[in-house]
Amino acid sequence: MNNMNINWYPGHMKKTIDSLKSSLKLVDIVAELIDSRIPIASRNPLIDEILENKPRIILLNKKDLSNQEENSKWVEYFKSKGHETVMINSMTGQGVENIEKACKKQLKDKFEKNKEKNIKSNRIRLMIVGIPNVGKSTLINRLANKKSAKVGNRPGVTKNNQWIKTKGNIELLDTPGVLWPKFEDKLTGLNLAYTGAIKDEIMDVENLAFSLIETLQKIDENILSNRYGIETSERPTIDIMDDIALKRGAILKGREIDYTKTANIILDEFRKGVLGQITLEKVEDINVRV
Ligand SMILES: Nc1nc2c(ncn2[C@@H]2O[C@H](COP(=O)(O)OP(=O)(O)OP(=O)(O)O)[C@@H](O)[C@H]2O)c(=O)[nH]1
Ligand SMILES: [Mg+2]
Structure with a gap:
């Protein structure tokens, strides 16, 4: 946690x-990018204050790595708070086609005013914001229409601000806003570390993996049991870790268990989604945390 x-x-x-x-002054709307595995920890604590009344949509990214039922619940939750919300996979582009529609819904007033003034512009100037590693650059690349050149600088705008043309009506600010995550409480820090959002480890990998095993066991005892072909029900965490090590041949000379290697296997497989589509933070958790 100190490093953060x-x-x-x-x-x-x-x-x-x-x-x-x-x-914010340059754009019509902001897309807040969130990690769908950890929709609480991957939000910036001051986001509402920073954005004030700026129109906003919420994008729940990495949908390939999270539980689809929980995803539906999260979409409902954010919609109930008045935010248009879209589930996406920035790597494959799945769901990305729905972003423009969500922006249009949120910008209905602006488009109506334009119509009254007889202005014909469907242009939507969009900026992406989110914590490190949430997928901002991947999404920008996904939205960018590679064939079209950059729209270029607009007069009166800082030279650094380049606009990227997309396939639809969205014009994207090329530099996303990098926000810091929450790091007030320990659970948030752990969830950020499990998912790889924090590069500087908040604890050593062995302890991190140990605590991930405990977390996964609480979510569903079949996750580790299915993946590694071991018995996990009602067993001490350290025994589960030992069994995974044996199954994966993470053994040092002198037949000692290689805990570092075992921990890295577990963390790596969780992050890649090999352990399944797992959501670490559910809507119900909001009442307990925040
Ligand atoms: N599985 C999966 N991985 C994703 C998705 N979107 C992004 N990633 C991966 O997440 C990692 C971080 O993505 P980036 O686009 O670099 O994230 P960023 O928000 O630009 O990160 P910073 O520039 O450090 O702030 C990369 O390994 C991406 O391949 C997704 O929808 N699914
Ligand atoms: Mg980036």
Whole structure:
């Protein structure tokens, strides 16, 4: 956790907010990108304050890695808060085609006013914001119409701001807003670490994997049992870890268990989705945390 505090010292946060606020003036709407496995931990704690009344849509990314039933519940939840919400997989582009429609819904007023003024413009200027590693660059690449050149600088706009033309009516600000995640409570830090959102480990890999095993066991005892062909029901976490090590041949000279290797296997397989589509934070958890 300490490393994250170093990366996001107060001065850094203030700079981020200032630059984000000036970018906000350039766009019609903001897409808040969230990791669908951890929709609580992957949101910035100040996002509502920063965006104020700016139109916003929510994009739940990495839908290939999360539980589809929980995803539906999260979409309902965010919609109930007034946010148009879209489930996406930025890697394959699945769901990305629904982003424009969601923007249009959220910008209905603007389009109606344009109509009254007899202005014919369907252009939607969009900026993506999100915490590190949530998939911002992948989504930008996915939305970008590779064949068309960059739209170029607009007059009166900082030289750095380039616009990317997409296949539809969306014009994308090429630099996304990188926000810091929540890191007030331990569970949030752990969930960010399990999913690989934090590169600087908040604890060593062995302890992290140990605690991931406990978490997965609580979600569904079949996850590890199915994947590694071991008995997991009502067994101590360390025994489960030992069994995984034996199954995977993570044994050192002198027949000692290689816990580092075992831990890396478990973490890597979880992050890649090999253990299944697993959501770590459910809608119900909102009442307990936040
Ligand atoms: N499985 C899966 N992986 C994804 C998806 N979207 C992004 N990724 C992966 O997530 C990792 C991070 O993606 P980036 O696009 O670099 O994330 P970013 O938000 O730009 O990260 P920073 O630039 O560090 O802030 C990469 O390994 C991507 O391949 C998705 O929908 N599904
Ligand atoms: Mg990036």
